Amino acid sequence: MSAVLEAEGIEALRADVGAFRGEIANAIDSLVTGLLELQNGQLTPLEQRTRGLEDRVRALEQLGPVVNRIATDLHVAQSCLHLAETSRMTLKTRTVVFVGRSHFGCNLKYAWLGALDRAEQAGYECWFLPANREQQEMAESLGARCLPWHFSDWSPAHVQLALETAVLVIGDHYYSITQPHNPYGPALFKGARWVQLWHGISIKEIALKYPIPLREMKPGHAQALASCGHYAAFIGSSQGARDEWRRWFGFSRYAAVGYPRSDVLLREPSERDLLNVDLDAFALARSTRAAGGRVVLYAPTFRDGEMGTWIYNAGLSQIAQALAERGDRLLVNLHPLESGELPRLRQTFPDVHFVRERTDLYPLLREATLLITDYSSLMFDFLPLGRPMLFYRPDHERYTEQSRPLYAGKVRQLPGATCDSLQALLDGLRGDTAALDAPYAGIRDELATRLFDRIDDQSTARVLALIEEELATALAAQA
Secondary structure, X not given: OHXXXXXXXXXXHHHHHHHHHHHHHHHHHHHHHHHHHHHHHHOHHHHHHHHHHHHHHHHHHHHHHHHHHHHHHHHHHHHHHHHHHHHHHOOOOOEEEEEOOOOOOHHHHHHHHHHHHHHHHHOOEEEEEOOOHHHHHHHHHOOOEEXXXXXXHOOHHHHHHHHHOOEEEEOOOOOHHHOOOOOOHHHHOOOOEEEEOOOOXXXXXXXXXXXXXXXXXXXXXXXXXXXXXXXXXXXXXXHHHHHHHHHHOOEEEEEOOOOHHHHOOOOOOOOOOOOOOOHHHHHHHHHHHHOOOOEEEEXXXXXXXXXXXXXXXXXXXXXXXXXXXXXXXXXXXXXXXHHHHHHHHHHHOOOOEEOOOOOOOHHHHOOOOEEEEXXXXXXXXXXXXXXXXXXXXXXXXXXXXXXXXXXXXXXOOOOOEEEOOHHHHHHHHXXXXXXXXXXXXXXXXXXXXXXXXXXXXXXHHHHHHHHHHHHHHHHHOOO
Protein backbone atom coordinates (compact mmCIF):
# COMPACT_ATOMS: atom_id res chain seq x y z
CA MET A 1 0.00 0.00 0.00
CA SER A 2 2.72 2.35 0.95
CA ALA A 3 4.59 1.45 -2.25
CA VAL A 4 1.54 2.30 -4.31
CA LEU A 5 1.15 5.62 -2.57
CA GLU A 6 4.81 6.38 -3.04
CA ALA A 7 4.56 5.62 -6.74
CA GLU A 8 1.54 7.83 -7.11
CA GLY A 9 3.36 10.64 -5.28
CA ILE A 10 6.35 10.37 -7.53
CA GLU A 11 4.14 10.44 -10.58
CA ALA A 12 2.31 13.51 -9.30
CA LEU A 13 5.63 15.22 -8.60
CA ARG A 14 6.75 14.39 -12.11
CA ALA A 15 3.56 15.92 -13.45
CA ASP A 16 4.10 19.06 -11.37
CA VAL A 17 7.71 19.37 -12.53
CA GLY A 18 6.58 18.93 -16.13
CA ALA A 19 3.93 21.60 -15.71
CA PHE A 20 6.50 23.92 -14.11
CA ARG A 21 8.90 23.33 -16.96
CA GLY A 22 6.12 24.19 -19.37
CA GLU A 23 5.40 27.41 -17.53
CA ILE A 24 9.10 28.33 -17.60
CA ALA A 25 9.27 27.60 -21.30
CA ASN A 26 6.21 29.75 -21.91
CA ALA A 27 7.69 32.57 -19.81
CA ILE A 28 10.97 32.39 -21.72
CA ASP A 29 9.10 32.40 -25.00
CA SER A 30 7.11 35.45 -23.86
CA LEU A 31 10.27 37.23 -22.73
CA VAL A 32 12.08 36.53 -25.99
CA THR A 33 9.02 37.65 -27.97
CA GLY A 34 8.81 40.84 -25.91
CA LEU A 35 12.46 41.63 -26.42
CA LEU A 36 12.13 41.03 -30.13
CA GLU A 37 9.12 43.35 -30.27
CA LEU A 38 11.00 46.05 -28.36
CA GLN A 39 13.95 45.65 -30.69
CA ASN A 40 11.64 46.02 -33.66
CA GLY A 41 10.54 49.52 -32.67
CA GLN A 42 8.71 49.38 -29.37
CA LEU A 43 11.86 50.66 -27.57
CA THR A 44 11.97 53.96 -29.51
CA PRO A 45 9.38 55.86 -27.45
CA LEU A 46 11.17 54.88 -24.27
CA GLU A 47 14.53 55.97 -25.69
CA GLN A 48 13.04 59.25 -26.83
CA ARG A 49 11.56 59.93 -23.42
CA THR A 50 14.86 59.12 -21.74
CA ARG A 51 16.75 61.40 -24.12
CA GLY A 52 14.20 64.14 -23.55
CA LEU A 53 14.75 63.91 -19.82
CA GLU A 54 18.52 64.02 -20.36
CA ASP A 55 18.15 67.15 -22.53
CA ARG A 56 16.10 68.81 -19.82
CA VAL A 57 18.71 67.96 -17.22
CA ARG A 58 21.44 69.43 -19.43
CA ALA A 59 19.32 72.57 -20.02
CA LEU A 60 18.88 72.96 -16.28
CA GLU A 61 22.61 72.57 -15.80
CA GLN A 62 23.23 75.29 -18.42
CA LEU A 63 20.72 77.56 -16.71
CA GLY A 64 22.86 77.57 -13.59
CA PRO A 65 25.41 80.13 -14.84
CA VAL A 66 22.61 82.22 -16.37
CA VAL A 67 20.72 82.31 -13.09
CA ASN A 68 23.92 83.19 -11.26
CA ARG A 69 24.63 85.99 -13.73
CA ILE A 70 21.11 87.39 -13.36
CA ALA A 71 21.45 87.24 -9.58
CA THR A 72 24.80 89.07 -9.83
CA ASP A 73 23.33 91.74 -12.12
CA LEU A 74 20.44 92.28 -9.71
CA HIS A 75 22.88 92.49 -6.82
CA VAL A 76 24.97 95.10 -8.65
CA ALA A 77 21.91 97.12 -9.73
CA GLN A 78 20.50 97.18 -6.21
CA SER A 79 23.89 98.08 -4.73
CA CYS A 80 24.31 100.90 -7.25
CA LEU A 81 20.98 102.44 -6.27
CA HIS A 82 22.06 102.64 -2.65
CA LEU A 83 25.61 103.75 -3.47
CA ALA A 84 24.25 106.62 -5.58
CA GLU A 85 22.19 107.83 -2.61
CA THR A 86 25.23 107.47 -0.37
CA SER A 87 27.30 109.53 -2.79
CA ARG A 88 24.72 112.32 -2.81
CA MET A 89 24.78 112.66 0.98
CA THR A 90 28.56 112.36 1.46
CA LEU A 91 30.52 115.55 2.13
CA LYS A 92 32.86 116.37 -0.73
CA THR A 93 36.57 117.11 -0.60
CA ARG A 94 38.88 118.97 -2.98
CA THR A 95 39.12 115.95 -5.26
CA VAL A 96 38.79 115.81 -9.06
CA VAL A 97 38.65 112.45 -10.86
CA PHE A 98 39.17 112.02 -14.62
CA VAL A 99 37.53 108.89 -16.10
CA GLY A 100 39.47 107.20 -18.89
CA ARG A 101 37.72 106.20 -22.11
CA SER A 102 38.17 102.89 -23.92
CA HIS A 103 41.29 104.37 -25.51
CA PHE A 104 43.65 106.89 -23.94
CA GLY A 105 43.33 110.04 -26.03
CA CYS A 106 41.03 112.86 -27.08
CA ASN A 107 39.90 115.70 -24.77
CA LEU A 108 40.09 113.60 -21.63
CA LYS A 109 43.78 112.81 -22.08
CA TYR A 110 44.89 116.39 -22.60
CA ALA A 111 42.71 117.83 -19.83
CA TRP A 112 44.05 115.25 -17.39
CA LEU A 113 47.68 115.84 -18.39
CA GLY A 114 47.11 119.56 -17.86
CA ALA A 115 45.54 118.93 -14.46
CA LEU A 116 48.57 116.89 -13.36
CA ASP A 117 50.65 120.04 -13.67
CA ARG A 118 47.99 122.40 -12.31
CA ALA A 119 46.38 120.53 -9.39
CA GLU A 120 48.92 121.23 -6.64
CA GLN A 121 49.00 124.96 -7.38
CA ALA A 122 45.18 125.06 -7.54
CA GLY A 123 44.86 123.15 -4.27
CA TYR A 124 43.09 119.96 -5.29
CA GLU A 125 43.91 116.27 -5.69
CA CYS A 126 43.87 115.03 -9.27
CA TRP A 127 43.02 111.33 -9.75
CA PHE A 128 42.70 109.16 -12.82
CA LEU A 129 40.25 106.25 -13.17
CA PRO A 130 41.64 104.01 -15.94
CA ALA A 131 39.49 101.95 -18.29
CA ASN A 132 41.96 99.05 -18.42
CA ARG A 133 45.20 97.73 -17.00
CA GLU A 134 47.34 99.41 -19.69
CA GLN A 135 45.95 102.83 -18.82
CA GLN A 136 46.60 102.21 -15.13
CA GLU A 137 50.22 101.29 -15.84
CA MET A 138 50.58 104.37 -18.04
CA ALA A 139 49.23 106.69 -15.36
CA GLU A 140 51.34 105.12 -12.64
CA SER A 141 54.46 105.47 -14.83
CA LEU A 142 53.93 109.24 -14.58
CA GLY A 143 53.67 109.07 -10.79
CA ALA A 144 50.00 110.11 -11.00
CA ARG A 145 47.32 109.31 -8.43
CA CYS A 146 45.42 106.41 -9.93
CA LEU A 147 42.40 104.38 -8.83
CA PRO A 148 42.47 100.64 -9.64
CA TRP A 149 41.00 99.85 -13.03
CA HIS A 150 39.15 96.75 -11.71
CA PHE A 151 36.67 96.97 -8.85
CA SER A 152 38.04 93.82 -7.20
CA ASP A 153 41.16 95.82 -6.26
CA TRP A 154 39.26 98.69 -4.66
CA SER A 155 39.92 99.12 -0.95
CA PRO A 156 37.62 100.94 1.53
CA ALA A 157 39.86 103.98 1.06
CA HIS A 158 39.20 103.96 -2.70
CA VAL A 159 35.45 103.73 -2.13
CA GLN A 160 35.61 106.62 0.35
CA LEU A 161 37.61 108.74 -2.09
CA ALA A 162 35.05 108.17 -4.83
CA LEU A 163 32.15 109.07 -2.54
CA GLU A 164 33.95 112.28 -1.52
CA THR A 165 34.91 113.35 -5.05
CA ALA A 166 33.64 116.85 -5.80
CA VAL A 167 34.12 116.94 -9.59
CA LEU A 168 34.07 114.08 -12.09
CA VAL A 169 35.43 114.75 -15.59
CA ILE A 170 34.32 112.44 -18.42
CA GLY A 171 34.57 112.42 -22.19
CA ASP A 172 31.92 109.89 -23.16
CA HIS A 173 28.77 108.17 -21.89
CA TYR A 174 29.48 106.79 -18.42
CA TYR A 175 27.11 104.15 -17.05
CA SER A 176 27.38 100.76 -15.40
CA ILE A 177 26.64 98.43 -18.35
CA THR A 178 29.62 99.87 -20.26
CA GLN A 179 31.87 99.32 -17.23
CA PRO A 180 32.07 95.53 -16.69
CA HIS A 181 35.42 96.05 -14.97
CA ASN A 182 33.77 98.42 -12.46
CA PRO A 183 29.97 98.66 -12.72
CA TYR A 184 29.82 100.44 -9.33
CA GLY A 185 31.83 103.45 -10.56
CA PRO A 186 29.06 105.66 -11.98
CA ALA A 187 26.99 105.25 -8.80
CA LEU A 188 29.92 106.02 -6.48
CA PHE A 189 30.41 109.39 -8.20
CA LYS A 190 26.73 110.30 -8.50
CA GLY A 191 26.98 113.08 -5.92
CA ALA A 192 29.86 114.82 -7.72
CA ARG A 193 29.50 117.61 -10.25
CA TRP A 194 29.97 115.97 -13.65
CA VAL A 195 31.85 117.86 -16.38
CA GLN A 196 31.31 116.40 -19.86
CA LEU A 197 34.12 117.08 -22.37
CA TRP A 198 32.58 114.81 -25.04
CA HIS A 199 34.69 113.56 -27.94
CA GLY A 200 33.61 115.20 -31.14
CA ILE A 201 31.54 117.78 -32.98
CA SER A 202 28.99 115.51 -34.57
CA ILE A 203 27.41 115.68 -38.00
CA LYS A 204 25.26 112.66 -37.05
CA GLU A 205 22.25 112.50 -34.78
CA ILE A 206 23.43 111.21 -31.39
CA ALA A 207 22.47 110.82 -27.73
CA LEU A 208 18.90 112.01 -26.98
CA LYS A 209 18.18 112.22 -30.72
CA TYR A 210 19.02 108.57 -31.28
CA PRO A 211 16.19 106.57 -29.64
CA ILE A 212 15.08 103.14 -30.83
CA PRO A 213 11.69 101.40 -31.09
CA LEU A 214 10.40 100.06 -27.77
CA ARG A 215 10.21 96.54 -29.18
CA GLU A 216 14.02 96.67 -29.44
CA MET A 217 14.62 98.49 -26.15
CA LYS A 218 17.10 96.90 -23.76
CA PRO A 219 18.53 98.09 -20.44
CA GLY A 220 21.80 99.06 -22.09
CA HIS A 221 20.16 101.45 -24.52
CA ALA A 222 17.89 102.88 -21.84
CA GLN A 223 20.96 103.50 -19.65
CA ALA A 224 22.73 105.16 -22.58
CA LEU A 225 19.84 107.59 -22.98
CA ALA A 226 19.78 108.32 -19.26
CA SER A 227 23.53 108.93 -19.29
CA CYS A 228 23.09 111.89 -21.67
CA GLY A 229 22.91 114.12 -18.61
CA HIS A 230 22.15 115.87 -16.43
CA TYR A 231 25.66 117.39 -16.36
CA ALA A 232 26.81 120.29 -14.26
CA ALA A 233 28.80 121.56 -17.25
CA PHE A 234 29.13 120.64 -20.90
CA ILE A 235 32.19 121.72 -22.90
CA GLY A 236 31.87 123.06 -26.44
CA SER A 237 33.95 125.05 -28.88
CA SER A 238 31.51 127.82 -29.83
CA GLN A 239 28.74 129.66 -28.04
CA GLY A 240 26.57 129.44 -31.13
CA ALA A 241 26.44 125.64 -30.83
CA ARG A 242 24.73 125.64 -27.42
CA ASP A 243 21.22 124.91 -28.68
CA GLU A 244 22.53 122.15 -30.92
CA TRP A 245 24.22 120.40 -28.02
CA ARG A 246 21.10 120.91 -25.91
CA ARG A 247 19.17 118.80 -28.42
CA TRP A 248 21.49 115.91 -27.61
CA PHE A 249 22.41 116.31 -23.92
CA GLY A 250 21.08 117.67 -20.67
CA PHE A 251 23.27 120.15 -18.76
CA SER A 252 23.05 123.14 -16.43
CA ARG A 253 25.97 125.07 -17.87
CA TYR A 254 27.35 125.25 -21.36
CA ALA A 255 30.95 126.45 -21.63
CA ALA A 256 32.40 127.32 -25.03
CA VAL A 257 36.01 127.12 -23.87
CA GLY A 258 37.32 124.88 -26.66
CA TYR A 259 38.65 121.33 -26.84
CA PRO A 260 41.91 120.36 -25.10
CA ARG A 261 42.77 117.96 -27.94
CA SER A 262 42.93 120.92 -30.37
CA ASP A 263 45.90 122.42 -28.52
CA VAL A 264 48.32 119.77 -29.77
CA LEU A 265 47.39 120.60 -33.38
CA LEU A 266 48.79 124.10 -32.91
CA ARG A 267 52.07 123.38 -31.13
CA GLU A 268 54.90 120.89 -31.19
CA PRO A 269 53.81 117.84 -29.16
CA SER A 270 55.62 117.22 -25.89
CA GLU A 271 56.82 113.83 -24.64
CA ARG A 272 53.62 113.49 -22.60
CA ASP A 273 51.50 114.43 -25.62
CA LEU A 274 52.96 111.40 -27.41
CA LEU A 275 51.70 108.95 -24.78
CA ASN A 276 49.63 106.25 -26.49
CA VAL A 277 50.43 107.64 -29.96
CA ASP A 278 51.41 105.24 -32.75
CA LEU A 279 55.03 106.37 -32.88
CA ASP A 280 55.77 104.28 -35.98
CA ALA A 281 53.01 106.02 -37.91
CA PHE A 282 54.09 109.36 -36.47
CA ALA A 283 57.70 108.85 -37.61
CA LEU A 284 56.55 107.60 -41.02
CA ALA A 285 54.43 110.72 -41.49
CA ARG A 286 57.27 113.04 -40.59
CA SER A 287 59.76 111.29 -42.85
CA THR A 288 57.28 111.37 -45.76
CA ARG A 289 56.76 115.12 -45.36
CA ALA A 290 60.50 115.69 -45.00
CA ALA A 291 61.01 113.90 -48.34
CA GLY A 292 58.45 116.19 -50.01
CA GLY A 293 55.58 113.70 -50.11
CA ARG A 294 52.03 114.10 -48.90
CA VAL A 295 50.68 112.33 -45.84
CA VAL A 296 47.10 111.30 -46.62
CA LEU A 297 45.12 110.20 -43.59
CA TYR A 298 41.98 108.18 -44.30
CA ALA A 299 39.84 108.28 -41.14
CA PRO A 300 36.31 106.98 -41.71
CA THR A 301 33.69 106.44 -39.03
CA PHE A 302 32.03 103.08 -38.31
CA ARG A 303 28.93 101.57 -39.95
CA ASP A 304 26.23 100.30 -37.58
CA GLY A 305 24.86 97.84 -40.12
CA GLU A 306 28.21 96.58 -41.46
CA MET A 307 30.54 96.84 -38.50
CA GLY A 308 34.09 96.02 -39.55
CA THR A 309 33.14 94.49 -42.91
CA TRP A 310 32.45 97.43 -45.22
CA ILE A 311 36.09 98.57 -45.19
CA TYR A 312 37.16 95.57 -47.31
CA ASN A 313 35.27 97.06 -50.25
CA ALA A 314 36.64 100.59 -49.87
CA GLY A 315 39.50 100.08 -52.36
CA LEU A 316 42.37 100.52 -49.90
CA SER A 317 45.02 98.90 -52.12
CA GLN A 318 44.07 101.07 -55.11
CA ILE A 319 44.21 104.22 -52.97
CA ALA A 320 47.60 103.28 -51.51
CA GLN A 321 48.99 102.52 -55.00
CA ALA A 322 47.71 105.78 -56.48
CA LEU A 323 49.43 107.72 -53.71
CA ALA A 324 52.66 105.71 -53.85
CA GLU A 325 52.99 106.59 -57.54
CA ARG A 326 53.40 110.22 -56.45
CA GLY A 327 55.69 109.53 -53.51
CA ASP A 328 52.85 110.00 -51.03
CA ARG A 329 51.86 107.81 -48.09
CA LEU A 330 48.45 106.52 -47.04
CA LEU A 331 47.67 106.06 -43.34
CA VAL A 332 44.35 104.48 -42.34
CA ASN A 333 42.81 105.07 -38.94
CA LEU A 334 39.73 103.00 -38.09
CA HIS A 335 37.11 104.02 -35.56
CA PRO A 336 37.79 102.36 -32.15
CA LEU A 337 34.57 100.34 -32.49
CA GLU A 338 36.04 98.60 -35.55
CA SER A 339 39.62 98.24 -34.32
CA GLY A 340 39.17 94.51 -33.66
CA GLU A 341 39.29 93.97 -37.42
CA LEU A 342 42.82 95.35 -37.76
CA PRO A 343 44.82 92.06 -37.54
CA ARG A 344 42.87 90.63 -40.48
CA LEU A 345 43.03 93.90 -42.42
CA ARG A 346 46.82 94.04 -42.06
CA GLN A 347 47.07 90.57 -43.58
CA THR A 348 44.64 91.39 -46.38
CA PHE A 349 46.23 94.74 -47.27
CA PRO A 350 49.98 94.47 -46.55
CA ASP A 351 50.63 97.58 -48.69
CA VAL A 352 48.51 99.80 -46.40
CA HIS A 353 49.77 101.27 -43.13
CA PHE A 354 47.04 101.05 -40.49
CA VAL A 355 47.35 103.23 -37.41
CA ARG A 356 47.67 101.12 -34.28
CA GLU A 357 44.32 100.45 -32.65
CA ARG A 358 42.95 102.61 -29.84
CA THR A 359 45.78 105.13 -29.97
CA ASP A 360 45.64 108.91 -29.70
CA LEU A 361 45.30 110.30 -33.22
CA TYR A 362 45.71 114.05 -32.63
CA PRO A 363 49.52 114.43 -32.79
CA LEU A 364 49.35 112.35 -36.00
CA LEU A 365 46.48 114.46 -37.35
CA ARG A 366 48.82 117.43 -37.12
CA GLU A 367 51.15 115.69 -39.59
CA ALA A 368 48.47 115.01 -42.21
CA THR A 369 48.69 116.96 -45.47
CA LEU A 370 45.27 115.83 -46.61
CA LEU A 371 42.37 114.25 -44.74
CA ILE A 372 39.98 111.76 -46.33
CA THR A 373 36.90 111.09 -44.23
CA ASP A 374 33.16 110.54 -44.55
CA TYR A 375 30.96 111.35 -41.53
CA SER A 376 33.60 111.47 -38.82
CA SER A 377 33.88 114.43 -36.44
CA LEU A 378 37.54 114.62 -37.52
CA MET A 379 36.36 116.81 -40.40
CA PHE A 380 35.77 119.54 -37.82
CA ASP A 381 38.89 118.82 -35.76
CA PHE A 382 40.97 119.28 -38.92
CA LEU A 383 39.57 122.76 -39.62
CA PRO A 384 42.01 124.73 -37.39
CA LEU A 385 44.88 123.50 -39.57
CA GLY A 386 43.34 125.06 -42.71
CA ARG A 387 44.30 122.07 -44.87
CA PRO A 388 42.31 120.34 -47.64
CA MET A 389 40.05 117.35 -47.13
CA LEU A 390 38.07 114.98 -49.31
CA PHE A 391 34.81 113.23 -48.46
CA TYR A 392 34.71 109.65 -49.63
CA ARG A 393 31.06 108.52 -49.48
CA PRO A 394 30.42 105.69 -51.95
CA ASP A 395 27.76 104.19 -49.65
CA HIS A 396 25.97 107.39 -48.70
CA GLU A 397 22.41 106.15 -49.22
CA ARG A 398 23.04 102.89 -47.38
CA TYR A 399 24.80 104.69 -44.54
CA THR A 400 21.99 107.16 -43.92
CA GLU A 401 19.36 104.42 -44.12
CA GLN A 402 21.09 101.66 -42.14
CA SER A 403 23.60 103.43 -39.87
CA ARG A 404 22.88 106.97 -38.74
CA PRO A 405 20.67 109.83 -39.86
CA LEU A 406 22.61 113.05 -40.44
CA TYR A 407 21.92 116.30 -38.63
CA ALA A 408 20.75 118.37 -41.58
CA GLY A 409 21.37 121.72 -39.88
CA LYS A 410 25.04 121.11 -39.20
CA VAL A 411 26.68 122.31 -42.41
CA ARG A 412 25.30 124.05 -45.46
CA GLN A 413 28.12 122.71 -47.64
CA LEU A 414 30.89 120.24 -46.88
CA PRO A 415 34.36 121.79 -46.55
CA GLY A 416 35.85 119.63 -49.29
CA ALA A 417 35.04 117.81 -52.52
CA THR A 418 32.74 114.78 -52.25
CA CYS A 419 33.76 111.55 -54.00
CA ASP A 420 30.84 109.18 -54.44
CA SER A 421 32.91 106.37 -56.00
CA LEU A 422 36.37 104.89 -55.72
CA GLN A 423 37.25 106.13 -59.20
CA ALA A 424 36.27 109.68 -58.31
CA LEU A 425 38.54 109.52 -55.27
CA LEU A 426 41.46 108.12 -57.28
CA ASP A 427 41.03 110.84 -59.88
CA GLY A 428 41.10 113.45 -57.14
CA LEU A 429 44.25 112.04 -55.59
CA ARG A 430 46.09 111.66 -58.91
CA GLY A 431 45.05 115.07 -60.21
CA ASP A 432 45.71 118.60 -59.06
CA THR A 433 44.44 118.46 -55.49
CA ALA A 434 45.01 122.18 -54.98
CA ALA A 435 42.75 123.00 -57.90
CA LEU A 436 40.16 120.50 -56.69
CA ASP A 437 40.24 122.05 -53.24
CA ALA A 438 40.26 125.72 -54.29
CA PRO A 439 36.45 126.22 -54.15
CA TYR A 440 36.35 124.92 -50.57
CA ALA A 441 38.97 127.08 -48.82
CA GLY A 442 36.44 129.81 -48.09
CA ILE A 443 33.88 127.26 -46.88
CA ARG A 444 36.45 125.86 -44.42
CA ASP A 445 37.27 129.33 -43.13
CA GLU A 446 33.60 130.15 -42.62
CA LEU A 447 32.93 126.84 -40.89
CA ALA A 448 35.98 127.18 -38.64
CA THR A 449 34.82 130.65 -37.59
CA ARG A 450 31.35 129.34 -36.80
CA LEU A 451 32.46 126.23 -34.91
CA PHE A 452 35.43 127.66 -32.98
CA ASP A 453 35.15 130.88 -31.02
CA ARG A 454 38.91 130.75 -30.50
CA ILE A 455 41.61 128.90 -32.40
CA ASP A 456 44.65 128.78 -30.13
CA ASP A 457 46.51 126.35 -27.91
CA GLN A 458 44.88 127.50 -24.66
CA SER A 459 41.74 125.33 -24.56
CA THR A 460 43.19 123.06 -21.87
CA ALA A 461 43.90 126.04 -19.62
CA ARG A 462 40.32 127.27 -20.02
CA VAL A 463 38.89 123.81 -19.27
CA LEU A 464 41.00 123.56 -16.11
CA ALA A 465 39.76 126.98 -15.00
CA LEU A 466 36.19 125.76 -15.47
CA ILE A 467 36.91 122.60 -13.44
CA GLU A 468 38.19 124.78 -10.61
CA GLU A 469 34.99 126.83 -10.75
CA GLU A 470 32.92 123.64 -10.51
CA LEU A 471 35.06 122.51 -7.58
CA ALA A 472 34.36 125.78 -5.76
CA THR A 473 30.63 125.44 -6.47
CA ALA A 474 30.55 121.88 -5.11
CA LEU A 475 32.27 122.86 -1.86
CA ALA A 476 30.24 126.04 -1.41
CA ALA A 477 26.99 124.08 -1.68
CA GLN A 478 27.79 122.12 1.49
CA ALA A 479 29.21 125.00 3.54
